[in-house]
Every structure is written in structure tokens, then in C-alpha cells.
Amino acid sequence: MLKSKGETRTITLVEQNDADLVRQTLCGNTSAYNGLVMRYQRQVYNLAYRMLGNAEDAGDLVQETFLRAYGALASFRQDASFLTWLYKIASNLCIDQLRSRKARSALSLDVELEEGREPAADSRSCSPEELAIRDSVQEVVQRAISNLPEKYRVVVVMRHLQDMSVEEIAGVLDMPTGTVKTHLFRAREMLRGRLRSVLEMETDGK
Amino acid sequence: MENRFDHNQPEEQGWGVYVTPPGTPGSQRYLSGSLPLETALCQRVREMLPHLLENDGEVRPEMARQVYGHLSVCTGCSGEFDEMQHVIQLMEKMPPAEMPQDFSQIIMQRILSPDGPRPQRPPLRVPMNLADPQSAVTTVRTPDASTRPTRAALGQPQFNDALSPTKVTSSFSATQRLTTQNVSKSVGVQTQGSILSTFQRLTAASVLTAVMAFLMTTAWGRNALSSDVDALRVWMNQVGDALNRVPLFGRLTAYMFAAMTQMSDSVSETYRTLGATAAKGLTIDIALCACACFFLAVRRQRSQRIGI
Numbered sequence: 001m002l003k004s005k006g007e008t009r010t011i012t013l014v015e016q017n018d019a020d021l022v023r024q025t026l027c028g029n030t031s032a033y034n035g036l037v038m039r040y041q042r043q044v045y046n047l048a049y050r051m052l053g054n055a056e057d058a059g060d061l062v063q064e065t066f067l068r069a070y071g072a073l074a075s076f077r078q079d080a081s082f083l084t085w086l087y088k089i090a091s092n093l094c095i096d097q098l099r100s101r102k103a104r105s106a107l108s109l110d111v112e113l114e115e116g117r118e119p120a121a122d123s124r125s126c127s128p129e130e131l132a133i134r135d136s137v138q139e140v141v142q143r144a145i146s147n148l149p150e151k152y153r154v155v156v157v158m159r160h161l162q163d164m165s166v167e168e169i170a171g172v173l174d175m176p177t178g179t180v181k182t183h184l185f186r187a188r189e190m191l192r193g194r195l196r197s198v199l200e201m202e203t204d205g206k
Numbered sequence: 207m208e209n210r211f212d213h214n215q216p217e218e219q220g221w222g223v224y225v226t227p228p229g230t231p232g233s234q235r236y237l238s239g240s241l242p243l244e245t246a247l248c249q250r251v252r253e254m255l256p257h258l259l260e261n262d263g264e265v266r267p268e269m270a271r272q273v274y275g276h277l278s279v280c281t282g283c284s285g286e287f288d289e290m291q292h293v294i295q296l297m298e299k300m301p302p303a304e305m306p307q308d309f310s311q312i313i314m315q316r317i318l319s320p321d322g323p324r325p326q327r328p329p330l331r332v333p334m335n336l337a338d339p340q341s342a343v344t345t346v347r348t349p350d351a352s353t354r355p356t357r358a359a360l361g362q363p364q365f366n367d368a369l370s371p372t373k374v375t376s377s378f379s380a381t382q383r384l385t386t387q388n389v390s391k392s393v394g395v396q397t398q399g400s401i402l403s404t405f406q407r408l409t410a411a412s413v414l415t416a417v418m419a420f421l422m423t424t425a426w427g428r429n430a431l432s433s434d435v436d437a438l439r440v441w442m443n444q445v446g447d448a449l450n451r452v453p454l455f456g457r458l459t460a461y462m463f464a465a466m467t468q469m470s471d472s473v474s475e476t477y478r479t480l481g482a483t484a485a486k487g488l489t490i491d492i493a494l495c496a497c498a499c500f501f502l503a504v505r506r507q508r509s510q511r512i513g514i
Contacts, residue, residue, distance in 0.1 A: 030314065030318065033314070037309070037310040038310050041305065041309050041313075042302065045303060050300075050303065055306050058303070059305075062309050062313075063312060063313055067313065067323050070317055070323050071323035138299075138300055138301075141300060156297070160298055161298075161300055166260070166262065181257075184256075185256040188290065191293050195293060199289055199296075
């Protein structure tokens, strides 16, 4: 659903296919690469935002993804789609960042506890606009997704928020489809447990 | 995914019985909202529910009918199924995240800035996959290339810096150039070009090492080579020199030959001073090292293919 929206927006802009644009970029035509960025930044941003949970990091990650992709463009093999390749880079970067964030927060928590301070609330997720929708259902869902372990989060985001097929996800993450499904089912089970309050609320509302 | 449910079983056991609710006391408990009674059947059905939702073909149509039959009578399972569906709906209702700004300008500025990324050519691909169109087509341009007219703008293919015309002299590279042109003309560039697959390359390397080791360590092998070991060494050096003039692949082979010459030197030296057992041990070490090297090379290639 998400993907089709993005596509209809961009198809009118550029009719050239990705392979052509990649080839032109490799020949030194940087505006061709701009076309690719315009075409796919929304999808990459959505993945990053859902994975990282805040707009600032997601924006940085979009930039980093496209810069890395540009640097490694020569090694892009056209047996996969360009978007799949971008997702591969973006998901790796996301997971790296989540891990370093975890390490960092463990470190800062230790320092704060040592200094006898109360650990500060996570200020990242509290920008004004996010505060406004804090208690909306979407926010609760996003928070539940953000609390999943990385390997489950990436699968569930790709499957249900990016509307990718299990086979596509398997290609992006270099995993067998069976593993993707196992992760997906476990992730959904975890979410079901965490979203029970929302589920009950909505059923009561009905 | 492992098939956790044997599809043949239900037909044999007659799934009709499973459609009936698992006992009245249980259904009473479901209605009161307490923990559902976990029967063996419920558990099996629940294992199938995610597959049913995913519609991935793991649950056959006739099986699906039976499961739906069970769901229509078992409030516990149907409640769980509804919840599962609801979770998915909740996620799919999430709107796409609104981008705070268009990143394309920032990205292009960063790319064009002097410390922006340079497109890297995939290293080692050219010598290892001679016929790989991807590596042949690889055209490395620095980002500032757009400021000066490029051959691409004139519709001509360009070459990797490693294959720049100054270096391309031999017939080998001329053929490569031909391939490059042909390939870049075709619109949908397909991959799968490598002469040898990874597996074939590994096998060839292992066999070669094994043959060398065998010749060096057995009396028969040394007899066969007899006093010509030195002649072989000289010949290898000569071939290596000749190959050295061929760019890329030739140079690589020359290194291999030089390494092999040195290897045979050290093995025969060990044999003379320490005897056959030590020589055998040494050759086995060398063989192991060679295998490890190739394994690493193959891994490296794989990670390059991913492009990170």
C-alpha cells in the first residue's frame, strides 16, 4: 500500500528505469543519481523512521544510505532491484545504529547511576510534534515496535509497514524465507502481548 | 520452514471430529474470559494460524477449511486469530512517515563536496571474473566528473581506471575491451558472467595444492620430478616473467607462480634437512593456508556483491 503511493508520485517524474539511471550515474552524470534519490528517499525514510523511532536519526540515516550507495554503486548487481539494494544498506545501517545506541545508553546509564542521579527520560522521543500524538494508537504501536529486538523489528517493519513480501525480505536480509517467517511470527506474538491494551480498548469501543 | 504439521495425518484421523468444540467446561471458561483451555488440537490449530494469515501455502486449502471450522466453534482460538489479525491491521493502518524535508538536495551537495564519497570500483572482480559484465561495465568516475565533458556524454563506454588505455596493451585486454563495449551496449545488463563458479574455483585450488603436496612428499613424486625440480623452478620463473607483462590477470598468475616456486624451495629444503615427515607436515600446513586464503577471498567477494 505504502509502496504504491510512492510509485505513483514518482512515475510521473521519471520514466527511466533504475538500471539506466545507475549506468548514467556511473558514467559521471550525477543528476541521474538525484533521480534515484528522489524516487526512493520516501521508502528509505519510512524504513529508517520505523526502525529508529525518531525523525532526526531517520533523516541522517537516509543521507548516509544514499551516500554509501553512491560510493558502492559500481558493485550494485542488477539481478536485484535498486530499492532492495538500498534497503539492504539501510537495514544494515539501522541495525548498526541501534546496537551502538544500546551500547551508548548502557554506558550513560552506568555513569548516571554512579553519580547518583536519576536516569533522564529518553529525550529523543519527546519532540513537540511527537508529544502531541503521544497517546494516540499510532504512537503506542510505534513504541511497541521500537521495543522489539532488532532482528524482529526489521522483519515486522518491512513486512507490514513497507508492504514487502517474505521473499523480498529474505533477499534483503540474506536469510532463508523460513527464518524470516519465524522472526515475523515471533515479532507479531510479542506485539500482540504488548498491544493487548490497545486491542481490548478498540474492541470495547466497537 | 519446517513442516510442523503433517498434512497427511488429519485425513487419516478424520478431521471431522476436530470441528466439535473441545468439551463444554472449556467453552464455559473461554466465555468467562479466563485462560483458554489448551487442548492438543487448539495448539496445532494455533501453530497454523500465522501461516493462514500469511497465506504462504503452508496450510493446504482443505486443511484451511478444517481450521476455519474449528475457529467457528472454539472461542479461544478464534479470539486469538482475531487478535492476530487486529495486530496486523494496526500496523498496516500506520501512515507512511512524513519526511520533514526533501533530502535529495543535501545528499547531492554532500556527494559533490570535495570530501564526499567516491564511487569505488569493486576490487579483485576484474581478475577473478573475466567475463563478469558488471566488472567490465564498471566505470569509475569521481563526482566532479560532471563538470567536464565525459565520453559517456558522447555515447561511448568508459573503462575502469584499472583498464585505462595506457595500461591496456595486450591482446587479453583488447578482448576485455570488446566485451565491455558489447555489454554496455546491451540495455538490460545481466550478471552471471564469471568463468568459474566459486565452488569450481575452490575445488581447482584444493586439487592443485593436493597434487603439489603429493609430488613433493612422496618418493614417487620426487622421482617423477627427479633432478628437474630446478629446471621446473626456472621454467616457472620464466613463465611468471612472461605473464607479468600481461596486465591484471597475468600479474596475478605470476605472483601465484612465484609463490609456488618459493613453496617448492622451502619444502625441498625442509626435506633435505629434516626428512620426509617434516616435509609432509609443512606441505599440509601450506595446503591449509592456501585453502584458508581462498575461503577468505570467496567471502570477500560475497560481501562485495552485497555492496557494503
